[in-house]
Amino acid sequence: GESVGLHLPTLSVQEGDNSIINCAYSNSASDYFIWYKQESGKGPQFIIDIRSNMDKRQGQRVTVLLNKTVKHLSLQIAATQPGDSAVYFCAEGSLNNLFFGTGTRLTVIP
Amino acid sequence: GAVVSQHPSWVICKSGTSVKIECRSLDFQATTMFWYRQFPKQSLMLMATSNEGSKATYEQGVEKDKFLINHASLTLSTLTVTSAHPEDSSFYICSVKAGGRGDTQYFGPGTRLTVL
Numbered sequence A: 001g002e003s004v005g006l007h008l009p010t011l012s013v014q015e016g017d018n019s020i021i022n023c024a025y026s027n028s029a030s031d032y033f034i035w036y037k038q039e040s041g042k043g044p045q046f047i048i049d050i051r052s053n054m055d056k057r058q059g060q061r062v063t064v065l066l067n068k069t070v071k072h073l074s075l076q077i078a079a080t081q082p083g084d085s086a087v088y089f090c091a092e093g094s095l096n097n098l099f100f101g102t103g104t105r106l107t108v109i110p
Numbered sequence B: 001g002a003v004v005s006q007h008p009s010w011v012i013c014k015s016g017t018s019v020k021i022e023c024r025s026l027d028f029q030a031t032t033m034f035w036y037r038q039f040p041k042q043s044l045m046l047m048a049t050s051n052e053g054s055k056a057t058y059e060q061g062v063e064k065d066k067f068l069i070n071h072a073s074l075t076l077s078t079l080t081v082t083s084a085h086p087e088d089s090s091f092y093i094c095s096v097k098a099g100g101r102g103d104t105q106y107f108g109p110g111t112r113l114t115v116l
Helices: none
Strands: A012-015 A019-025 A034-037 A045-051 A055-060 A062-067 A071-075 A086-094 A095-100 A104-109 B004-007 B012-013 B019-025 B031-038 B044-050 B068-073 B076-081 B090-098 B104-109 B111-115
Touching: A012 A019, A019 A045, A019 A086, A019 A104, A034 A062, A034 A095, A045 A055, A045 A062, A045 A071, A045 B104, A071 A086, A095 B044, B004 B090, B019 B031, B019 B090, B019 B111, B031 B068, B031 B076, B044 B068, B068 B104, B076 B090, B076 B111
Parallel strands: A012 A104, B012 B111
Antiparallel strands: A019 A071, A034 A045, A034 A086, A055 A062, A062 A071, A086 A095, A086 A104, B004 B019, B019 B076, B031 B044, B031 B090, B068 B076, B090 B104, B090 B111
16 A cells, blocks of 8 residues: 555643644545544544645644645644544545555543 | 444454454445454554445455455445454454545444454
């Protein structure tokens, strides 16, 4: 598969602070990007996605930024809560072919 | 988002037996379903793409005769791990492509397979 990696394997943030999780990808032909959250022993949960014709998309407390020039994707979580503690995966490719990064573990400190 | 279920959620079996895992789309019809495998502390790896009414497309390195996929209806896809061995122990996760709901993939809760 394509190479999708994360800059930080672990991230600890104080409750209430903002979190930023980064992801680098290598396939410039990818036109679809998505962030998932996975809690221990559970399947991935969709957070937010973005297509290559956009550079920013906002959801509830989350924002995804896409920089195609440097092939970089980030997930911003506002006012991080203890329930946000999980492993976050970025994935890139197309709707029929997603390649997942290795994951970043986010720990929220109460 | 779309509701996807998997059954069973956890299975323990002896080496050499076959195990069937079901993936169901509960609230819409899914023409395309995907099967992933996830080893501990690793990312998801796509095994195969399952299209209703046709043969599944397997990723390189995935044995189609060992991992049998049947997508017999728009709401059900099954993965059968034939003659399972300890190295097949993993977390198997399905996803569905929800064309009418933002056109993204929604994942099931996963099935943990432990082969003794």
